[in-house]
Amino acid sequence: MFRSGFVVLAVLVLSVPAEKFKVIREWKYLNFTWSSPEVYQTTHDQGNYIPENNIIAGVKQYHEYYYLTLPRMKPGVPATLTRVPAGPVTRDTAPLLEPFPSWAMNQVGDCQALQNVQNVEVDAKGQMWIIDGGRTETLGSAPVVRCPPKLVIYDINQKSTTTFYTFPDEVASYNSSFLYDIVVDDTDGGYAYISDNSAKDPGLIVFSLKQHHSWKIRHSATMHADKRASAFKVNSVTVSAPINIAGIALGPRVKQQKEGVVVSEERE
Numbered sequence: 617m618f619r620s621g622f623v624v625l626a627v628l629v630l631s632v633p634a635e636k637f638k639v640i641r642e643w644k645y646l647n648f649t650w651s652s653p654e655v656y657q658t659t660h661d662q663g664n665y666i667p668e669n670n671i672i673a674g675v676k677q678y679h680e681y682y683y684l685t686l687p688r689m690k691p692g693v694p695a696t697l698t699r700v701p702a703g704p705v706t707r708d709t710a711p712l713l714e715p716f717p718s719w720a721m722n723q724v725g726d727c728q729a730l731q732n733v734q735n736v737e738v739d740a741k742g743q744m745w746i747i748d749g750g751r752t753e754t755l756g757s758a759p760v761v762r763c764p765p766k767l768v769i770y771d772i773n774q775k776s777t778t779t780f781y782t783f784p785d786e787v788a789s790y791n792s793s794f795l796y797d798i799v800v801d802d803t804d805g806g807y808a809y810i811s812d813n814s815a816k817d818p819g820l821i822v823f824s825l826k827q828h829h830s831w832k833i834r835h836s837a838t839m840h841a842d843k844r845a846s847a848f849k850v851n852s853v854t855v856s857a858p859i860n861i862a863g864i865a866l867g868p869r870v871k872q873q874k875e876g877v878v879v880s881e882e883r884e
Contacts, residue, residue, distance in 0.1 A: 638705075639709065640705045640709065641682070641700065641709055641710070641711070642709050642710060643710045644710070645667040645668070645670070646667065646670040646671075646672070646686070646713055647667070647712055647713065648665075648694060648695060648698070648712055648713050648714070648715060649712045649713065649714045649715070651719070659694060663691065663692055664691075664692060664694055664724075665692055665693075665694050666690070666691060666692025666693075667692075669689075669690040669691065669692040669693055670686055670692070670693050671686065671687075671689075672684050672685070672686060673685045673686065673687050673734055673735065674733075674734060674735040674736060676736055676737065676738050676744075677702055678738045678742060678744075678772060679702075679742075679772075680701060680702055680703065681699040681700065681701060681702050682699060682700050682701075682702045683697070683698070683699045683716060683736060683738070683744070684697075684698050684699065684700065684713065685697055685698075685733045685734060685735055685736060686698060686713075686733075687732055687733065687734050687749075687754070688724070688731065688732045688752040688753065688754070689732075689753070689754050689755040690753060690755055690756065691752075691753055693752075694715070694722065695713065695715035695716075695719070695722040696722055696730050696731065696732055696733040696748075697715070697716050697717075697721075697722060697730055697733045697736070697746065698713035698714055698715055698716055699713070699714050699716045700712075700713055700714065717770060717775065724752065724762065725762055727762070727763035727764070728780075730746065730748050730768070731748055731749070731750050731751070731752055731762045731763050732748060732749040732750065732751060732752050732754065732762075733746055733747065733748055733749075734747065734749060734794075734795060734796055734797070735747060735796065735797050735798055736798065737798045737799060737800045737808075738772070739800050739802045739806075740802060741771075741802070742771060742772045742773045743769050743770065743771050743772070743778065744769065744770045744771075744772055745767065745768075745769050745798055745800050745808055746767065746768040746769070746770060747765075747767055747795040747798050747810055748763075748765065748766045748767070748768060748795070749765050749793065749794060749795045750762055750763040750764050750765045750766065750790065751790075751791075754794070761790055761791060764782045764783065764785070764788075764790050765782070765783045765788040765789075765790065765793055765795055766780065766781060766782045766783060767779070767780075767781045767783070767808065767810075767823055767830075768780055768781075769825075779825065779828075781823065781828065781830070783821070783830055784830070786832075787821055787830050787831060787832045788812060788821060788830075788832075789814065789816070789817060792814050792815065792816045792817065793812050793814045793817070794812060794813040794814050794815075795810055795811075795812060795813075795821075796810075796811045796812065796813035796861075796862050796863070797810070797811045797862065797863050797864050798810045798811075798864075799864055799865060799866040800866075801866060804826070805824065805825055805826025805827075806824070806825030806826060807822060807823065807824055807825065808821075808822070808823040808825070809821070809822055809864060809866065810822075810823065811861045811862055811863070811864045812832070812861070813859075813860050813861060813862050814860065815860065817834070818834075818839045818840060818860035818861050819832045819833055819834040819835070819839055819861070820832070820833040820839065820861065820864070821833075838861075839860060839861040840860055840861075841858035841859050841860050843858065846858035846859070
């Protein structure tokens with residue numbers, strides 16, 4: 617029997633300041649749209665589906681779907697990119713996750729498929745830019761190098777892959793990179809900016825769609841963890857966790873200034 621439903625995500629909507637947040641999706645355990653009860657049971661029994669190891673990292677909405685990423689930090693994650701309907705709230709707030717674009721594109725060990733997706737971005741044309749770290753079980757003592765890190769661009773509307781790009785090892789290390797976040801600038805032929813949260817070689821990866829080429833920007837002062845800010849308390853317990861460049865955002869273009877601070881009137 618399928619299991620659905622440990623709350624890992626609650627998407628919140630706030631339309632009026634005085635209105636309370638409203639939970640529209642939440643799960644105790646994440647489950648999937650299996651092809652049959654037998655496939656579910658076999659996958660579970662073989663340890664390829666371990667419910668408590670499935671968590672949501674990234675969320676993007678495009679038209680009628682929420683797209684959810686489930687990084688393969690531990691074993692037992694059958695799909696690393698999924699989607700659920702974004703329709704009106706119903707009594708079922710824990711819908712089954714549909715592997716996206718398909719079960720085949722989430723096959724562990726197939727380097728033409730997705731291995732470990734932390735985040736995605738969807739541009740105005742409906743193209744999903746997917747960063748795949750290539751390694752799985754990254755929270756374990758010995759992460760498994762399945763495939764080289766790559767960027768896949770999938771056209772949601774046309775239901776086809778338009779770009780498949782493998783990063784060179786000197787840009788995204790096959791053994792130590794951690795492709796964490798992505799933002800997309802669709803001008804000038806299209807650029808993706810990807811944060812590499814690597815403990816050894818953090819930086820900002822730039823990919824030019826027009827040139828089909830990537831390079832990495834490294835800057836220790838801004839992209840490495842500040843040792844003075846690496847310790848914090850959780851329930852009165854001091855934790856030391858130096859965190860290199862991670863989440864990123866892309867602001868609007870501004871006019872070039874020789875000096876001074878850009879203000880709103882100077883935006884293009």
